[in-house]
Amino acid sequence: MSEGNDGASHGGPVAALRRIAFLLERSRADTYKVKAFRNAAAAILPLPAEQVAAAVEDGTLTDLPGVGASTAKVIAAAVRGEVPERLADLEREHGGPLTPGGAELRAALRGDLHSHSDWSDGGSPIEEMAFTAIELGHDYLVLTDHSPRLTVAHGLSPERLTKQLGVIDAVNDHLSGTGFTLLKGIEVDILDDGRLDQTEEMLRRLDVRVASVHSKLKMEAAQMTRRMVAAVHNPLTNVLGHCTGRLITGNRGTRPGSQFDARAVFEACAETGTAVEINSRPERRDPPTKLLELARDIGCLFSIDSDAHAPGQLDFQVYGCERAEDAGIEADRIVNTWPQERLLTWANG
Incomplete structure (x- = not known):
């Protein structure tokens, strides 16, 4: 590309x-x-x-x-x-293809629902992320910088997030006529009790919300299950991000995935229409294959996301596309194959 x-x-x-x-x-x-x-x-x-x-x-x-x-x-x-x-x-x-497979599904994707800029722990300005998304053929990109509690990643307070929304409006004004939209989003921390780490008022101002666990990943399984199910049942949660939190390679080292009742969590996702993220970062490959197949069989929706922290990482989506194709997940169950209007109706209906 x-x-x-x-x-x-x-x-x-x-x-x-x-x-x-x-x-x-x-x-x-x-x-x-x-x-x-x-x-x-x-x-x-x-x-x-x-x-x-x-x-x-x-x-x-x-x-x-x-x-x-x-x-x-x-x-x-x-x-x-x-x-x-x-x-x-x-x-x-x-410069060549990153994977042997996934090209057909990658061509069907309209956008990416999980990306970071230098407002939190990404490496590039918002506009550079948007320009690269356009060059990769996206119709939309959701900017999902972190929420306040993740201080190590410079999470955004309500005040900083409010300022960012104004910047996104300015970027979209500059890009008007391109057919591309930078959508307003967040990767919001799932707190220990399942609440979301941002005010409801701010969450309602956003287009798409990815909810992820970033802390106490070794929490006891029953408690972790309650935590995740509570977050999924929050009507403002659209996507359950990198559900196990595992790392299997990379310069941050490795860590095992969190333990939870995956069937209970995915049944909550299917019931509420929350998409299970297929996180495309090579060091995550999250959810693991068995859990991906379980979510498929339960009837979940999916979102194939790059979790990009730099413009070039937006290309990682093809890794997730290859996994989804291998699992036999049809394109219409992947919410970011949908046109923007359908996506936003789903996210805010």
Whole structure:
């Protein structure tokens, strides 16, 4: 899936820098390795093409704030009409399909209901997440930064969330006419007693709400079951996020999934019309296959989400699509295959 969007008269270097960042994120590179390329793209984007070309000619690119030696090489090659060496290497290593399967279902997806920006623990601005979602062919993206209790992830207080909603309105004004909408959402913590970690007033202002457990993952099974069932029965909960909380690989280490009565939780999801998230992050693969098949058999709806914390990670959805195809889950049971109007009616009906 290509991310190249020239978007400016000297779009070659901007597109090359953004594509490098995208491919690094897609490969799950550390955020600090990516920021140099996104910062350089932002630095040269507002400059006239002639000024950038002159800086290449004079060898003064690194005098521009935000441009370092490695990004200057990329810019210079792109200005000369060449494919930068760093980009060519990354395309070979990480530019191909992420999975052997899942392409058909991925093509049916209209959007993504779980994504993070630098307002909480994501690595990029809101608008960059939106631009990349457009380039990946989405009709909508739900921005779901964390709720207040998750302080380690800079969760949003009601005041900060209110400000974010204004930013989303401004982004949508800027993108009007593109056919794309950035939807207002939250990944809201499920508190110990099953309540949601945000005021009801704020939750009602949102388009979509993903509810997830992030704390006390080793809670005793019966208590965890009551906690999750209570959250699912809250009429403001739309999606049950990464239900077990497990980690199976990655730089955060591994941890086992929480213990709970999955049948009881999924029956509550089926009864209330709450979607079970198929979390597409490679380190999560949540729910595990047996639980995914149980939710399928009980009759649950699903949402295949990237849980992206960087623009390139929006491409992770195909991992979840491959798992859903393997499980024989038909597209119409996956809420983010639905057009936006149907999605919002379901989420707020």
